[in-house]
Amino acid sequence: MLSGKGEYEEAKECYEKVLAGKMKVRGEDHRETLYTLNNLGGVYFKMGNYEKAMENFKRGLQGREKFFGESHPDTLTSIMNIGNVYYRSNDYGKAEDLYERALEGYEAQLGKDHRRTTECAQNLNYCQSTQK
The missing domain is CATH 1.10.287 (Helix Hairpins)
Structure with missing residues (x-):
């Protein structure tokens, strides 16, 4: 809050x-x-x-993969968050890879119209357009 x-x-x-x-x-x-x-x-x-931010997101990702598994939406959120850090750090290649990984998982787990899926797709779009 x-x-x-x-x-x-x-x-x-x-x-x-x-x-x-x-x-x-x-x-x-x-x-x-x-x-x-x-x-x-x-x-x-x-x-x-x-x-x-990266330190905490990575620690969280390791735990979430262990606790929830690799394809759980919370794990995918950790992956997207790490992608956001790479994006803000101008490491667009790493960001794009993570956004693609998270997006694939979100689509499979939550469907294409879910809020998290569309947010991740938008992040991937921004990342790809920044690299052009």
Whole structure:
């Protein structure tokens, strides 16, 4: 909620505290811990700290692949988030590869008209048009 209001520093501190608690109580591969990692990565992304965003998104991806499997929509969201970091870092080739991977999974799991599928398709489109 705080990150939605643009209060990123406060949101970051909040998520870091929550993450520490979740790690201690639930463990690093628990579903709630993985959601918190993703949310913390999202705050770092919005703050423009792509290195920390990538670190959290990658940790979340590893856990989500283990917990949910490679084709679960939450795992695909982690893949798309990492693609977003590569895109913002001007590494369009890596971003495109990840967007394509996520899009294929979203289409198979959620269908072509789902919000996540269309968001990923749009990201891929932007990425491809940036490279032209």
